[in-house]
Amino acid sequence: MGSPEAPEGQRINFEYSETALADWSDKLRTIKYEGHNTIRSHVFWGVHEQLRSIWDFSRSPNLRLEKFFSAVQKEGLCIDLLLGFFSDRRTFPLWTFETEKQALIGGIMQEEGNGGFSLVEVPSIHEKTLWNGFLAFLEELGSIVSLYQFPEGPIRNIEVHFGMYCSDLNALSGGSGLEALRARYKLVERMNRVYQTAFKDFDFAFSERGMKLLTNKRPWLSCYDYRMQRDQLLDSVIERFQREALGRIFSSGSGISIFKGRKKGAAVSKCAVVFEPVFLESSVSGKCFPCFPYGYVNAPAANAFRLWEYFKFHCSKNEIGLGSLPLFEGDSCPLNEWITLICGPYLSRGSFRCLVTHLEGGGHIFFPFGLPKYDEYMDCLDWGLKANFIQYLADFGRVGQQKKSEGTIWVTSDNVGLTEDLWERVRFFHSTMKEVVFGR
Amino acid sequence: MGEGPLLPFNDERGCVRKMKSISKYFTPPLMSGDRDRLYECLGFGEFSLWLLESCDGVILHSRKYIGLTEEPLLGDPRSLKGFHHPFISCEFLGERLKKSPLISEKTLWEELFPFPISLLASALTNKTELRVEMTPVGLWIDFKRLWEVLTLFEARLANSELNLLWVQGKNAGIPILFHYVRRKRVRLGTSKELEETGERHLKNSSDIQQLTDLFRVRTIFYPLDLRSVASCDGPPVRNLTRALEGLLQKSGTQEVSPCSFQELGL
Numbered sequence: 163m164g165s166p167e168a169p170e171g172q173r174i175n176f177e178y179s180e181t182a183l184a185d186w187s188d189k190l191r192t193i194k195y196e197g198h199n200t201i202r203s204h205v206f207w208g209v210h211e212q213l214r215s216i217w218d219f220s221r222s223p224n225l226r227l228e229k230f231f232s233a234v235q236k237e238g239l240c241i242d243l244l245l246g247f248f249s250d251r252r253t254f255p256l257w258t259f260e261t262e263k264q265a266l267i268g269g270i271m272q273e274e275g276n277g278g279f280s281l282v283e284v285p286s287i288h289e290k291t292l293w294n295g296f297l298a299f300l301e302e303l304g305s306i307v308s309l310y311q312f313p314e315g316p317i318r319n320i321e322v323h324f325g326m327y328c329s330d331l332n333a334l335s336g337g338s339g340l341e342a343l344r345a346r347y348k349l350v351e352r353m354n355r356v357y358q359t360a361f362k363d364f365d366f367a368f369s370e371r372g373m374k375l376l377t378n379k380r381p382w383l384s385c386y387d388y389r390m391q392r393d394q395l396l397d398s399v400i401e402r403f404q405r406e407a408l409g410r411i412f413s414s415g416s417g418i419s420i421f422k423g424r425k426k427g428a429a430v431s432k433c434a435v436v437f438e439p440v441f442l443e444s445s446v447s448g449k450c451f452p453c454f455p456y457g458y459v460n461a462p463a464a465n466a467f468r469l470w471e472y473f474k475f476h477c478s479k480n481e482i483g484l485g486s487l488p489l490f491e492g493d494s495c496p497l498n499e500w501i502t503l504i505c506g507p508y509l510s511r512g513s514f515r516c517l518v519t520h521l522e523g524g525g526h527i528f529f530p531f532g533l534p535k536y537d538e539y540m541d542c543l544d545w546g547l548k549a550n551f552i553q554y555l556a557d558f559g560r561v562g563q564q565k566k567s568e569g570t571i572w573v574t575s576d577n578v579g580l581t582e583d584l585w586e587r588v589r590f591f592h593s594t595m596k597e598v599v600f601g602r
Numbered sequence: 603m604g605e606g607p608l609l610p611f612n613d614e615r616g617c618v619r620k621m622k623s624i625s626k627y628f629t630p631p632l633m634s635g636d637r638d639r640l641y642e643c644l645g646f647g648e649f650s651l652w653l654l655e656s657c658d659g660v661i662l663h664s665r666k667y668i669g670l671t672e673e674p675l676l677g678d679p680r681s682l683k684g685f686h687h688p689f690i691s692c693e694f695l696g697e698r699l700k701k702s703p704l705i706s707e708k709t710l711w712e713e714l715f716p717f718p719i720s721l722l723a724s725a726l727t728n729k730t731e732l733r734v735e736m737t738p739v740g741l742w743i744d745f746k747r748l749w750e751v752l753t754l755f756e757a758r759l760a761n762s763e764l765n766l767l768w769v770q771g772k773n774a775g776i777p778i779l780f781h782y783v784r785r786k787r788v789r790l791g792t793s794k795e796l797e798e799t800g801e802r803h804l805k806n807s808s809d810i811q812q813l814t815d816l817f818r819v820r821t822i823f824y825p826l827d828l829r830s831v832a833s834c835d836g837p838p839v840r841n842l843t844r845a846l847e848g849l850l851q852k853s854g855t856q857e858v859s860p861c862s863f864q865e866l867g868l
Binding site (some may be wrong): 180251254256259266268278280281282283284374453454456457458459460464467468469471472474526556580581582584 | 630655657658660661663664673674676677694697698700702704
């Protein structure tokens with residue numbers, strides 16, 4: 163089900179709740195005159211529900227939704243309506259902050275953050291009262307929206323966003339389901355063997371205190387496990403939403419999409435510098451944040467984040483794409499012909515398969531920090547390489563090369579190190595490699 | 603004149619209450635782009651600063667700022683040879699990052715200044731979860747003085763429901779509208795309409811009463827002209843402090859004389 167999306171250039175944001183009612187028609191007319199045909203508008207739950215279960219869709223002048231939809235229709239425009247959970251204070255009604263379960267969202271919240279590191283507490287999607295309250299709000303909203311959906315009305319698409327909870331650092335607290343972790347390890351003894359710990363059950367192992375110990379022991383693996391379980395929890399929330407609400411609340415006239423906030427793999431195909439993703443959380447605003455479960459800082463994630471920021475700056479200056487590999491198996495990911503892969507000794511199976519496919523297709527990979535050796539099961543990664551690399555001398559040290567399938571793997575022989583001239587050294591290694599392969 | 607939406611604010615007892623805003627001065631809040639413009643108008647366009655954020659001995663952020671451009675670094679900048687630049691160190695005390703509520707009160711300093719200058723509010727208000735330090739000491743003393751003057755200025759702003767601060771920098775200006783209720787800051791912001799309104803009404807008229815008529819409530823106008831202090835030799839912090847002190851002395855409790863607009867070239 164879906165209505166066609168307007169091309170990017172013809173869509174523009176317009177927040178009716180931030181604009182005086184008297185100005186709507188003028189502003190919409192201007193938008194139309196400037197060549198746009200679709201507006202994107204947020205319906206902020208927190209703005210329409212100031213008091214619990216009392217919804218304002220007609221009392222406050224600039225919240226009169228029907229008037230807004232009529233004004234849009236009158237100007238011959240369409241609307242993409244954005245609902246759900248955004249990195250914005252207007253998302254949540256005040257009463258939801260009194261609920262027990264809180265999510266911890268890292269990074270910079272739009273309009274709130276002044277930059278720097280912070281963890282913002284917001285009501286958790288796993289809190290029953292919040293969930294029921296949100297559905298009740300949607301029911302009320304749906305009764306209005308359904309009158310203005312395409313083709314009779316201007317609402318062409320409805321987007322429901324859950325992406326903020328993609329980077330919740332508190333997702334496993336308070337006994338949230340651990341099915342994915344139980345399925346992965348089967349027995350707590352197996353988990354203890356991998357982590358070198360002595361937990362009696364999964365619940366305590368992945369509690370706040372347990373997670374701190376797991377992260378101290380095996381930071382990469384603990385972040386992988388945390389993200390895997392959180393991802394599964396969010397998937398189950400979205401499935402529940404589709405089952406309980408979607409078809410019932412909104413009619414099929416408009417296109418309805420659910421956004422989980424995960425980056426699309428297609429974008430990575432233009433990236434020449436690619437990161438192993440376990441330590442890097444992506445916020446919906448596009449910013450990156452290190453994976454610090456429950457807010458506990460761990461050095462490897464902090465280092466990965468600093469590297470990300472460093473490469474992002476230099477890649478942007480040099481117009482080079484920067485991206486990250488998929489984490490889990492099943493996510494497809496076409497890659498650029500030449501990639502520099504920033505990673506440590508661990509690589510998930512999902513990421514590994516992506517790289518193998520890339521090499522089989524004639525791609526080239528440079529590992530400036532050494533070849534990763536282990537996956538999430540602590541099994542050795544089988545690169546199928548011979549013992550000896552052909553060595554080349556670059557300006558900053560030696561780099562070894564081996565053919566693999568139709569492509570090549572390049573690995574530095576000496577430790578690259580995290581110094582401020584890292585970018586220059588990586589670039590010179592890169593030009594050495596390209597000279598060898600292409601003779602220029 | 604219509605009514606705006608209900609806005610939450612904290613009253614004197616810290617309880618969250620709601621008030622209606624008047625749509626005529628329903629300006630959007632100060633966004634990061636506005637704050638950047640303001641930063642340049644305030645004379646910090648070339649101001650350089652290094653920053654290190656850390657927690658539990660782990661470096662989180664290391665950056666070099668020149669005005670609004672920032673360059674990430676990999677290590678502690680103090681380890682660079684001959685390092686002697688203005689530097690802010692922010693350390694999260696404990697093993698975890700600071701948790702903040704989504705809706706929280708910000709000081710005027712945090713509203714007006716972009717990161718990392720906004721961080722200094724934590725040191726100046728003695729927040730215990732962060733340790734923020736600045737070097738050299740002279741610069742830190744300058745910032746402390748600016749904080750004191752800004753606090754006095756806010757006390758002045760709080761006397762009136764609406765205040766329009768026009769910040770005139772070397773190359774451009776920006777208006778900021780402040781809204782206070784019972785001496786508590788409710789909102790501050792700017793908008794294109796505010797700029798146009800200000801220029802339209804004030805360029806063609808020397809009657810400051812027009813502002814009060816426009817907003818239907820007593821409005822005080824504060825022209826902050828940084829050009830008059832820009833020629834003085836000193837860092838932008840001191841220039842801004844001097845300009846604010848001058849403004850406080852000139853304005854008193856009276857509305858500013860209309861001839862100030864002519865001085866601004868409006």
